[in-house]
Amino acid sequence: MARANPALVGGGVQPHLSFTSLVRRFPDGVRALDDVSFDVPNGEFCVVLGRSGSGKTTLLRSVNGLTDLDGGTIRMGETEMSRATLRAIRRRVAMVHQSFDLVERASVAANVLSGAVAEAPAWRVHLGWYPDHLRARACAVLHRVGLDEIHLPRRAAALSGGQQQRVGIARALLLDPEVILADEPVASLDPAISREILTLLRDVARERGATVLCSLHQTDLAREFGDRIVGMRHGRVMFDGPPARFDAAAEAALYENTPAVVSPKAPVARERSYA
Amino acid sequence: MRDPRLETSPAAPVTPPEHWHLPAPYDWRAALAVLLIGLALIWSAQRVEIDKMLRLTGEAALAQVGLQEESQVGRGLGRMFGALFPFAIEDRQEVARLPGLDRDALPRFTRIETIETTRYEMNQTTLQAEPVVERKEYLVHPFGYLLKVGDKMVETFEIAIWATIIAVLLSIPLAILGARNYTPHPALYTASRSLVSFLRSMPELIIAMFLVLGYGFGSIAGYLALGLHGAGFLGKFYAEDIESADRKPQEALTALGAGKLRVLRAAVLPQVAPAYVAYTLYILDRNVRMAAVIGLVGAGGIGQELKGRYDLFEYGHVGTILLVIFLTVFVLDQISARVRARLIG
Numbered sequence: 302m303a304r305a306n307p308a309l310v311g312g313g314v315q316p317h318l319s320f321t322s323l324v325r326r327f328p329d330g331v332r333a334l335d336d337v338s339f340d341v342p343n344g345e346f347c348v349v350l351g352r353s354g355s356g357k358t359t360l361l362r363s364v365n366g367l368t369d370l371d372g373g374t375i376r377m378g379e380t381e382m383s384r385a386t387l388r389a390i391r392r393r394v395a396m397v398h399q400s401f402d403l404v405e406r407a408s409v410a411a412n413v414l415s416g417a418v419a420e421a422p423a424w425r426v427h428l429g430w431y432p433d434h435l436r437a438r439a440c441a442v443l444h445r446v447g448l449d450e451i452h453l454p455r456r457a458a459a460l461s462g463g464q465q466q467r468v469g470i471a472r473a474l475l476l477d478p479e480v481i482l483a484d485e486p487v488a489s490l491d492p493a494i495s496r497e498i499l500t501l502l503r504d505v506a507r508e509r510g511a512t513v514l515c516s517l518h519q520t521d522l523a524r525e526f527g528d529r530i531v532g533m534r535h536g537r538v539m540f541d542g543p544p545a546r547f548d549a550a551a552e553a554a555l556y557e558n559t560p561a562v563v564s565p566k567a568p569v570a571r572e573r574s575y576a
Numbered sequence: 577m578r579d580p581r582l583e584t585s586p587a588a589p590v591t592p593p594e595h596w597h598l599p600a601p602y603d604w605r606a607a608l609a610v611l612l613i614g615l616a617l618i619w620s621a622q623r624v625e626i627d628k629m630l631r632l633t634g635e636a637a638l639a640q641v642g643l644q645e646e647s648q649v650g651r652g653l654g655r656m657f658g659a660l661f662p663f664a665i666e667d668r669q670e671v672a673r674l675p676g677l678d679r680d681a682l683p684r685f686t687r688i689e690t691i692e693t694t695r696y697e698m699n700q701t702t703l704q705a706e707p708v709v710e711r712k713e714y715l716v717h718p719f720g721y722l723l724k725v726g727d728k729m730v731e732t733f734e735i736a737i738w739a740t741i742i743a744v745l746l747s748i749p750l751a752i753l754g755a756r757n758y759t760p761h762p763a764l765y766t767a768s769r770s771l772v773s774f775l776r777s778m779p780e781l782i783i784a785m786f787l788v789l790g791y792g793f794g795s796i797a798g799y800l801a802l803g804l805h806g807a808g809f810l811g812k813f814y815a816e817d818i819e820s821a822d823r824k825p826q827e828a829l830t831a832l833g834a835g836k837l838r839v840l841r842a843a844v845l846p847q848v849a850p851a852y853v854a855y856t857l858y859i860l861d862r863n864v865r866m867a868a869v870i871g872l873v874g875a876g877g878i879g880q881e882l883k884g885r886y887d888l889f890e891y892g893h894v895g896t897i898l899l900v901i902f903l904t905v906f907v908l909d910q911i912s913a914r915v916r917a918r919l920i921g
Binding site: 365366367388389391392395396398402403404405406407411415416417423426427429445472476535574 | 654822824826827828829830831832833834835837838841842843846847849850
């Protein structure tokens with residue numbers, strides 16, 4: 302397993318996210334995460350690369366506690382993730398989702414403001430009347446992600462896929478998170494739009510100095526956008542290094558051979574239909 | 577690109593299509609079930625006198641087109657319908673019973689009518705029946721009864737509105753406790769679901785009868801009864817919609833650190849709002865109709881008036897009441913259809 306030298310990649314040396322021996326077992330015995338350890342320095346755009354079922358999503362979801370771990374520790378800065386710190390960590394981490402996960406019937410404005418749902422006073426949340434500084438921020442981030450005033454009252458479902466993901470990013474940016482988890486943010490978008498969205502994500506993260514952990518399955522996008530690539534397969538880290546070192550051999554190690562050949566008991570049909 | 581067929585099921589042997597097994601649209605179990613249900617219905621039909629119903633209806637239809645002299649159903653219903661018309665619109669009161677009436681300043685729209693009736697009375701001395709002319713003066717309001725029914729209808733509508741408000745307020749907490757994915761504890765889930773079933777299983781007429789004993793005649797018993805029954809209905813449907821709402825936005829907000837109530841408000845409510853509006857409008861519509869019925873047991877509203885007039889054989893008044901109820905329900909239906917279309921569209 303290649304261990305990255307933090308000094309070689311990204312801007313900072315201070316580890317922002319630190320994973321130590323993460324293990325996640327599914328009830329059927331499959332290990333979604335199998336002894337995963339690596340550090341992500343502050344402000345890095347770290348791409349987690351791998352095919353479907355490699356454990357990328359599980360890794361990302363364990364950072365904000367959407368998936369429970371069976372072992373290992375996650376540290377965010379000085380804070381170790383636990384039940385007690387989960388709420389606090391979630392407020393510092395934002396997530397951008399594969400299928401956008403917007404409230405489709407709600408307006409664009411309401412969707413972006415819902416990014417502050419944990420922070421605004423309860424009565425304001427329940428009346429849907431967010432404080433002025435958040436409303437102003439919502440407009441600012443929507444403008445930053447390339448949407449306009451005319452989009453504010455539209456229902457999220459009425460927007461195109463690329464626009465919906467822009468709203469998703471705006472929602473994630475609303476509270477200025479330190480860490481942005483992007484779970485296959487462009488998997489349901491076409492290649493041109495995918496580049497636009499990833500460019501946007503990289504730029505807004507840089508402007509804010511946020512650390513990004515972005516899972517992807519497209520090697521070309523990973524090479525283009527990642528400061529660093531962490532390649533995963535069967536829940537293990539198979540590659541860790543800058544895109545320049547991600548050569549054909551490394552790619553082959555991630556993608557070659559069907560799972561059927563490696564482990565005949567793996568759920569072949571599901572794996573393949575996504576491939 | 578690989579062969580898509582192989583990609584989904586690499587191990588399955590390829591069978592030629594002439595050997596494929598196309599399942600039948602239904603099997604013998606379905607046929608047997610239909611047969612059993614049919615037998616049960618035949619057995620039940622003679623218990624509820626379906627044959628008699630058909631015979632009497634047939635006779636009535638024949639009588640209508642003149643192929644038969646008359647029929648039992650036609651006679652009964654005909655007498656009733658005959659008595660409903662003309663609808664009673666005016667209101668008349670005996671002047672003798674209105675001691676404070678100022679004849680020079682009658683209330684608006686009213687007039688005084690004098691009606692002479694001739695009565696035969698036995699003269700005690702001659703032992704002959706002699707005609708006696710009696711004069712009675714009436715204060716007539718030409719559409720007084722319509723106004724009264726309208727007033728009662730407004731009261732009925734108020735009962736329905738308050739019943740709906742009570743039902744919504746009760747069912748929101750019941751729905752949150754009774755939604756599997758939001759209940760704080762499984763015991764509360766069971767308790768909430770049981771309470772909701774219980775409320776729904778109690779007919780509002782029965783609840784109203786009991787509440788009239790406690791709260792006395794009038795609208796309190798009416799709106800409480802309808803509200804409790806409505807909560808049994810809404811609590812169930814609200815909860816089921818919360819359970820089946822799209823999980824992804826809820827998870828997205830949970831990931832931002834939001835608690836359950838906030839997720840409900842920001843991610844679930846927008847999704848379920850159109851369905852909730854539809855259910856609530858249905859309950860309002862139902863409450864208007866039922867508010868007219870529960871008046872029969874003294875729980876206020878137009879039903880009480882209806883029951884009184886029916887018992888006094890004043891079918892003209894009954895006709896007016898039925899007409900007003902129909903018009904109200906019809907108008908409400910139109911309005912709610914528009915509200916729903918606007919909110920769902």
